[in-house]
Amino acid sequence: MFSMTKVQISSVITGYHVYKKKQPIGTVCYVLKDKSNVHDKESLVVKNSDSQTIGHVPATPVTLKSTLNEVLDISCSAIEIKCEIIGTPTLAFPPWVNNPNKPGAVIPCRYTIEIPATMAPNVKDIMCKHLGYDLVNDIVKFHEVFTPPTSPSQYPDSPDWKLYRNQIISELLKEVSGDQIKNIHSCHDYVDISLRQKEMGLNNNVCCKCNYVYSLGNRNCPNCNHDPKYNPLGYDPYKRTPSQHLKHPPTVTVGEPCMVNPNNEEKIGIVLEHLREVCNIPEQRKWLVVWSDGIPYLFGMRLQQYVYVCSSCEELVDTRKESLDDHTAKHNHDNSINFHRAFSDFIFRPGPCHIELNMAKCLLNFCWPILLLMVSALGFRTKKALDVVKCGTDHHRSKHILFTLFDALARELLLTHVRNSLESGAPVSLESFNDWVRDSVVDPNYLYLFDMCFTFLLAFKLYNEGIRKNNHEVVMAARIFFAPLFFAGNHPKYQELHLRDLCDRVQYPPELALEMKNTESFSVSGEFNKGQGADFVHEETNKFIKSFLPPGVPNAEIWQRVCRKSEMLKNLKDKCCSDLSQSSRYRLPRMDNKQLMMQRQVRSYLASPVNQKPHVSLSGETMIVNKHFAKLGTLKKNVKKVELIELYYEMCSELEDQLADETVPEIETDNIDTV
Ligand SMILES: [Zn+2]
Ligand SMILES: [Zn+2]
Ligand SMILES: [Zn+2]
Known part of the structure; x- marks a missing residue:
């Protein structure tokens, strides 16, 4: 009995739009040389057991086709290449698109090559040559690169995502119910009180914890001592996500600067x-x-x-x-x-902080029909000031606005259901809320904000948590659920980046995949909730170096000198300034008043969501006037693309799942070298 090495490669069969031969999932087909094709002597055809042509081995990227061709050549038909159907036919997606205007249709499949042990080294050479595995040649045993997926994927139906979303909605349902003051016929809460105050021309604070009205002169609520401006010491806004930071914080060293602008x-x-x-x-x-970047x-x-x-x-x-x-x-x-x-x-x-930055810009754009009025009420009145906010140039401010918007929208979206339940005496639960949205809500404005809030803003929040805690599962769940918005908006660079990054993650050999999972972000200080992307670690170092440069345009020599001495300078600065550091006593700010203002503005917009209404922005412009709404309308079309991205990720997480019971050798990496 020969021992066999089995190689499996997840890919597609192209040409479904030509042959239209749909095969049940699990069907095993065969790869043969296509002698009839005079234009392309490398052409490979996929046939089923009845010798019907199903399609072809993809011509782009050429590597797979060349690999299989050469394998067939050296084996003189001693090796059979099988092709198992693993999905239903679907619109072609990168990297398997020849002509973006006519993408065609493909069938997801798995190519399997069984190689007798005597031939394995030759096949390995071919694989390494074409598929570029020379990179990892010495840390990966050949068969491990392509070990077939064994367990079902955890994405896209990610338990992390569902858990997180359900947990947040449940917590908020409890909070919103608790906030309601019940009369005989109706409910009211601090937002109504504040609206009433405004109507009467009064300018008082309303405590969002206990509904107490007090004058602006008081810093804290006199009734419950709640501080509307700061969170208590030690407050962890990312408490839902467990930290997976490495035991030892990374060492940041500054190398020789390279004096070119990396713009081509x-x-x-x-x-x-x-x-x-x-x-x-x-x-x-x-x-x-x-x-x-x-x-x-x-x-x-x-x-x-x-x-x-x-x-x-x-x-x-x-x-x-x-x-x-x-x-x-x-x-x-x-x-x-x-x-x-x-x-x-x-x-x-790709740098995680730059991904986050672009998520924020994308969200600001899609939320703008709602945000415009809110942001003007926050004091950005001129067109120029508003444009600056919309562009997301100040990322810190964008984050505050988006997180506050989430807090405000989430509460307002839950309000109607909570009040209905309280008034009819029914219990408030996550299930009843989900059922209500699915079965009763028809208002397009409500549904727009529901998607914005509980999918995209939530994914943004989740991504932040994942990076802070270096939690790979959370980071990837957030990115997968955010992706549709990149594809709906005009973000060609981040669309390509997303696909390329996922493709890479699919192809990492197991040891490398684990290393990559462990290093989504880094906590230079060693604190469990202060993780940052490597790109941001680099940018901070850059800022530090720049602070030592003399005014004016620095020349290469000064840059080099400061870089070489940066460690010494840092020690010096730490010694001089350590006593002045306030960081341990720093309290995270709260946005109570801004949130209250947003809630006040959006309340009537979201009233009676069970009635059909025209689709308008917060200021009442219809969706025909507003191109953002039109864009969001195309989202459904783009979701098709995103399903395919999810397919990618499935392949990726399947590869990762095999890691579970493998021991991992120490791999030396240096993650702080950044271009
Ligand atoms: Zn040459
Ligand atoms: Zn209070
Ligand atoms: Zn940057």
Whole structure:
């Protein structure tokens, strides 16, 4: 009996829109060379057991097709490539789209190659060459890279997401019920009291904890001592998410500065070359994680995907401009040469703080029909001031506004149901609330805010928690649920970034995947709720260095000098200023008054959601005038794309699930090198 190595690759069958042969899930088909295709001698056809053509092995990205072709070539048909259908036909999605205007349709499938042990080394060579696994060659055993998924995925039906959302809604239901003061016929609460005060021209505080009305001169509520401006000491706004920070905080070291602006691929190439030199690749270490802002990340990923090095002339070949075959022909190379990826010694990761920044911008844009009036009431009156808020330039302020908006909207969305229940004597519960929204609510304004609040704003909140606590599951659940908004809005860079990042996560070998999971964020101070993305750690270091630069445009020499001495400068500064530090006594601010104001404004907008109403903004403009609403309307169409993203993630988490009972060797990584 021969021992066999089994390799499985999750991918798709293309051409469903041509052949229209739907196969039941689980059907096993076969991959054969397509001799009838005169245009493409590499073409591979997928046939079912009745020899009917189902489709083709995807032509983009070419790696899979080349791999399977070469495997068939060397084996002289000793190896059979099977193809198991794992999903229903669906619109083609990146990276399997040739023509974005006519995407076609694909069938999700799993290609399985069973290789006799005698042939495994040859097949391994082919795999490494085409699929770029040279990067991890020495830390991954061949079969582990492609071990088939075993357990069902936890995404997209993420328990973390559901748990978090249900927990928050349940807590808020309790709070909102508790806030209501019941009369014989109706309920009222602190928002009604405050509205009434306003009507009467009075300017008093209303305590949101006990409904007590008191004059502005008092700092705290005289009745219950609640402080509307600050949270108590030690308050953890991220208490729902468990911390997964590593035991030892990371060490931040500053390397030699590289004096280029990473604003195109060529310059990114220079920065990477610089990093290689500084980090002694490949002598001292084999590879490096590079965190960066979204745009340099995309440049890096594209370089990695398209640029190869020729083993003969050591020239870089950009396959977008010249195919590898053309290069071989042009330079008269013989058959002994090979190509390897020029930047396979880097792992690019998109900076979490820049993702957060773009989430905030996206949310501000989609919430603007509601926010415009609220933000003007907060004191941003001129068009210029409003534009600045809308652009999200001040991220700190955007976050405060969005979190407060969530708190206000969530309460107001629950209010009608809570009052109905209290007035009819029915118990208030999460289930009854969900049923009510599903069965009775028809007001488009209510449904718009319901989606905004309990999906997108909530995902934003959850993402923040995940980063603060370095909790991978929470971070990914939030990103998956937020993604539709990137696809509905005009965010091509973050759409591509999202897909590329998920594709990468799918392909990490297990040891690497674990390392990546453990390092979503870093707490430099070691505190359990102060995690930041590596990009932000870098930006803080940058700020620190800049604070030592003389005024005016700094020259390269001064930059270099400050960087080299930065550790010493930091020690010095810590020693001088440590006694003045207030950080341990810092209390987190509360937004009670802003929240109250938002609740007051949105209350009548959300009244009687069981009645059909025109779809309008908070100031009453109809959706035809307002392009944001129109955009949100296209969201449903885009959800199709997002299901596919979820499919990606499924593949990814399945790979991760195998980690459960594996022991993990120590991997050396340096996560603080950032472009
Ligand atoms: Zn009070
Ligand atoms: Zn930045
Ligand atoms: Zn060459």
